[in-house]
Amino acid sequence: MRPLLLLLTMVLCLQGQTPNPGEVQERRLANGMRLLWVERRDLDAFHATLVLRGGRAEEPPALTGATDLLARSLFGPAWPEDLATGKASQEFDSMLKQEEGLMEALRLARLRALPDVESTVSGLEASLQSVRGQLRTRLSTAPLTDLYAAAGGWQRAEGTEDALMVHTELPLGAFDLWCQTEHQRLSLLRISRFYETKAAFLKEVRAKGAQALDLILGAALPGHPYGRNFRDHLPAIEAMRASELRTYTRRTLNPEHMALIVVSSLSLDRSLPALEAAFGSLPMPPENEETLLAEIPSDLGDRRVQVNLGEAPSLLAAWRIPPRSHQDHLALRMAAQILDGGHTSRIQARLVGGKALAKSATLLMDLPGARLPGLLLAELVPAEGHSLEEVEAALHSEILRLQQEPIAPEEWTRALAQLEVDHLRILDEPAALARALGHAWVETGDWHRLDLEMQRLRTLQPEAVQAAVRTWLTASHRTTALLRPALLENSNPLDLRTNRVLQALAALRVEDPAQREHLVTEGARQLRMLSLPERLRTLELLEAQLPQEKR
Numbered sequence: 001m002r003p004l005l006l007l008l009t010m011v012l013c014l015q016g017q018t019p020n021p022g023e024v025q026e027r028r029l030a031n032g033m034r035l036l037w038v039e040r041r042d043l044d045a046f047h048a049t050l051v052l053r054g055g056r057a058e059e060p061p062a063l064t065g066a067t068d069l070l071a072r073s074l075f076g077p078a079w080p081e082d083l084a085t086g087k088a089s090q091e092f093d094s095m096l097k098q099e100e101g102l103m104e105a106l107r108l109a110r111l112r113a114l115p116d117v118e119s120t121v122s123g124l125e126a127s128l129q130s131v132r133g134q135l136r137t138r139l140s141t142a143p144l145t146d147l148y149a150a151a152g153g154w155q156r157a158e159g160t161e162d163a164l165m166v167h168t169e170l171p172l173g174a175f176d177l178w179c180q181t182e183h184q185r186l187s188l189l190r191i192s193r194f195y196e197t198k199a200a201f202l203k204e205v206r207a208k209g210a211q212a213l214d215l216i217l218g219a220a221l222p223g224h225p226y227g228r229n230f231r232d233h234l235p236a237i238e239a240m241r242a243s244e245l246r247t248y249t250r251r252t253l254n255p256e257h258m259a260l261i262v263v264s265s266l267s268l269d270r271s272l273p274a275l276e277a278a279f280g281s282l283p284m285p286p287e288n289e290e291t292l293l294a295e296i297p298s299d300l301g302d303r304r305v306q307v308n309l310g311e312a313p314s315l316l317a318a319w320r321i322p323p324r325s326h327q328d329h330l331a332l333r334m335a336a337q338i339l340d341g342g343h344t345s346r347i348q349a350r351l352v353g354g355k356a357l358a359k360s361a362t363l364l365m366d367l368p369g370a371r372l373p374g375l376l377l378a379e380l381v382p383a384e385g386h387s388l389e390e391v392e393a394a395l396h397s398e399i400l401r402l403q404q405e406p407i408a409p410e411e412w413t414r415a416l417a418q419l420e421v422d423h424l425r426i427l428d429e430p431a432a433l434a435r436a437l438g439h440a441w442v443e444t445g446d447w448h449r450l451d452l453e454m455q456r457l458r459t460l461q462p463e464a465v466q467a468a469v470r471t472w473l474t475a476s477h478r479t480t481a482l483l484r485p486a487l488l489e490n491s492n493p494l495d496l497r498t499n500r501v502l503q504a505l506a507a508l509r510v511e512d513p514a515q516r517e518h519l520v521t522e523g524a525r526q527l528r529m530l531s532l533p534e535r536l537r538t539l540e541l542l543e544a545q546l547p548q549e550k551r
Contacts, residue, residue, distance in 0.1 A: 029280030
């Protein structure tokens with residue numbers, strides 16, 4: 001059977017067995033929280049996704065990382081001590097406050113250059129160890145102490161640029177347990193493992209080091225929250241306190257900015273009273289102003305970055321594209337499918353397969369989010385014997401062909417069928433459906449968009465796709481990063497030292513990664529033109545400008 005015929009057969013089969021998202025029932029709870037309920041027969045478990053619209057993009061700079069820390073420290077395992085009330089819980093809260101006070105005093109003491117700082121730090125560390133010893137006797141560690149694990153289910157949370165999403169799956173018999181647990185969790189906001197969680201988060205950020213994706217985001221979206229890099233905000237994350245995260249959470253837990261999506265065989269009418277008691281009773285936060293996000297002109301001009309990073313050369317080409325709510329977004333989605341939607345797509349067939357210019361190629365859309373203008377990103381790794389410039393030229397050639405040459409009917413049908421299959425698979429899987437409904441609501445303000453987009457794709461015309469490609473996938477919207485292998489440890493020690501000093505200075509003075517890398521590259525070039533004594537003298541002067549801890 002030909003691949004296209006097989007694909008169309010799969011679409012027809014899935015259409016026959018997959019429920020329609022039109023089954024979604026929408027309610028508003030007493031406090032304004034949106035409830036989406038999908039009743040599916042024969043499910044022996046329910047899947048719930050709680051969505052808090054906002055995410056990393058709305059974090060104030062002083063609280064960078066709050067969304068991820070909240071996902072890790074508040075949600076997840078349902079520990080009994082985090083849900084308890086009464087006298088014992090008051091004593092527990094008192095110890096958590098002591099831990100916070102000692103942690104902050106210890107942080108400040110280490111920053112101050114006082115004569116007796118060592119003895120002060122030593123005393124604070126001893127007090128902290130004592131308090132943490134008492135806390136350890138109260139903190140659960142056994143896996144089945146987690147109420148959800150003991151009930152045969154799980155909960156996971158993820159922070160994204162646009163939202164915080166909490167996913168839960170439990171047996172039907174645990175529905176009331178989940179309602180009660182989440183009510184307690186969201187009412188108390190007891191973050192008992194905050195400092196342990198923050199330390200692990202900071203360790204992960206530092207261990208990742210410089211990332212190609214961070215570089216391209218910062219260069220393509222300068223000054224915008226979508227382009228923010230955790231590594232540039234480590235001091236703010238280190239200084240964040242549990243009480244600050246709790247205050248921020250209370251302010252952002254606005255029921256009008258929250259949605260609860262449940263896929264279950266349970267009846268909505270019978271479940272609604274428990275949901276109202278658990279989620280509909282959550283209070284409205286104090287009035288606060290809406291976050292104003294910086295706007296990035298889509299046509300910043302063609303931006304280029306060249307940097308030594310990684311072990312192998314790779315090309316990253318990104319185009320600034322409109323948000324999901326924009327009329328051109330669907331056309332660009334179809335364009336991305338035609339370019340890189342499987343082994344028969346243009347990039348895979350011509351660049352990876354036919355000409356063998358690239359070892360691998362990936363095209364991703366809506367990075368890092370889709371509520372605001374984001375990026376369509378192509379990443380290609382040249383095949384052996386081919387340069388980054390060759391791969392870049394070939395990629396732009398494919399973009400140009402898509403802009404100018406008619407799209408073959410068979411190619412169009414194949415791309416549409418692939419998107420149809422992906423859509424039907426989402427509808428068929430409860431967890432995927434809940435997540436997709438949440439993203440549609442967060443990114444466009446309308447959960448109906450999930451189904452409407454597929455309907456509109458079926459009526460989309462090739463001319464509309466070509467027009468969108470000519471508008472958005474152009475040089476004025478483009479940022480390119482040429483990544484060449486990083487300097488190895490056995491490289492010239494003076495080059496390594498020069499690169500380290502220039503990178504540190506640039507990070508202190510320039511926020512835009514594109515400008516930063518240009519300064520480093522140009523600075524290194526000029527230093528290499530000096531005689532060795534002059535170069536060493538200049539390097540020492542540059543090092544003297546760095547803070548002590550950066551030298």
